Amino acid sequence: MIGRLAPSPTGALHLGNARTFMLAWLQARSQGGSILLRIEDIDGPRVKLQAATEAIEDLRWLGLDWDGAVVCQSDRLASYAAAAGRLIQSGRAYPCVCTRKEVEDAASAPHEVGDDGPVYPGTCRGRFPTLMAAKEATGRDAALRFRVAVGEVPFVDGFCGPLGGRIRGDFVIQKRCGGPAYQLAVVVDDAAQCVTDVLRADDLLPSTPRQLLLYAALNLRAPRFSHVPLVVGEDGLRLAKRHGDTSLRWFRAQGVAAAALFGHLAFLCGLRPQGTRCLPRELVLDFDLAKLSRSPVRGDTTGFC
Ligand code: GLU
Numbered sequence: 001m002i003g004r005l006a007p008s009p010t011g012a013l014h015l016g017n018a019r020t021f022m023l024a025w026l027q028a029r030s031q032g033g034s035i036l037l038r039i040e041d042i043d044g045p046r047v048k049l050q051a052a053t054e055a056i057e058d059l060r061w062l063g064l065d066w067d068g069a070v071v072c073q074s075d076r077l078a079s080y081a082a083a084a085g086r087l088i089q090s091g092r093a094y095p096c097v098c099t100r101k102e103v104e105d106a107a108s109a110p111h112e113v114g115d116d117g118p119v120y121p122g123t124c125r126g127r128f129p130t131l132m133a134a135k136e137a138t139g140r141d142a143a144l145r146f147r148v149a150v151g152e153v154p155f156v157d158g159f160c161g162p163l164g165g166r167i168r169g170d171f172v173i174q175k176r177c178g179g180p181a182y183q184l185a186v187v188v189d190d191a192a193q194c195v196t197d198v199l200r201a202d203d204l205l206p207s208t209p210r211q212l213l214l215y216a217a218l219n220l221r222a223p224r225f226s227h228v229p230l231v232v233g234e235d236g237l238r239l240a241k242r243h244g245d246t247s248l249r250w251f252r253a254q255g256v257a258a259a260a261l262f263g264h265l266a267f268l269c270g271l272r273p274q275g276t277r278c279l280p281r282e283l284v285l286d287f288d289l290a291k292l293s294r295s296p297v298r299g300d301t302t303g304f305c
Contacts, residue, residue, distance in 0.1 A: 010047055018261070080184055153209035
């Protein structure tokens with residue numbers, strides 16, 4: 001069994017990230033598996049210099065370890081380009097010159113809104129044989145979209161059980177700038193690193209059917225996926241800046257000990273009583289993903305800080 005921690009260095013790691021990494025780490029270590037660290041630093045301008053180094057420091061401070069060398073997505077661009085090339089050649093992906101605004105205008109009916117924006121109406125399907133042909137015909141740089149031929153990709157989630165896997169619209173696998181989209185990079189990497197188990201927060205659930213289609217189209221073996229409830233603020237919304245500073249750095253600056261923070265994460269997940277202090281390895285023995293609470297986790301710091 002091989003799991004992975006995959007931080008995106010777009011900001012400081014917060015309680016929500018730490019909770020996901022704790023569970024991914026425990027899932028692997030409790031089964032005697034390995035855990036890898038991959039820095040997902042391809043998200044263009046959102047990637048902050050320093051954030052990758054700080055993420056590594058934060059994970060170490062929390063007491064999490066990993067096996068082998070740290071992999072950075074920015075070093076693997078050629079692999080993503082090669083996979084994209086294979087998908088164009090096999091007719092599974094096509095160049096698309098539509099702007100976001102054009103896609104929004106074309107998908108005017110509200111029910112056309114998918115999980116991450118308007119559903120692509122297929123305007124560029126079959127229009128251009130290559131990226132260069134698209135550029136010559138329109139003067140625009142083209143993105144690449146994956147052609148989705150099904151409405152559902154059912155799968156069995158390791159935490160949620162059987163899911164319908166609804167999928168709407170052709171999705172981008174390579175951006176206009178030539179860089180890979182998250183969906184493609186994560187599939188190419190998880191396959192190349194032989195990851196068998198992906199554990200992540202359920203805000204990424206809509207991505208899973210897309211990734212399963214990419215695995216199949218690239219003839220790669222898909223990992224098992226487990227999606228755990230998102231960590232939210234007191235208002236029930238995804239933990240964000242407006243909920244105050246919940247970054248690990250901030251807790252550390254307040255003099256909070258790693259064992260107190262880790263114990264608090266274990267409490268938030270329903271694995272230990274409130275006020276427990278513990279180290280990651282102390283949770284390994286009796287860790288069972290099925291014991292995790294099923295409702296969204298409130299990233300509440302009352303009684304802890
Ligand atoms: N890098 C992604 C994030 O931090 C996680 C990707 C994944 O687990 O597939 O949201």
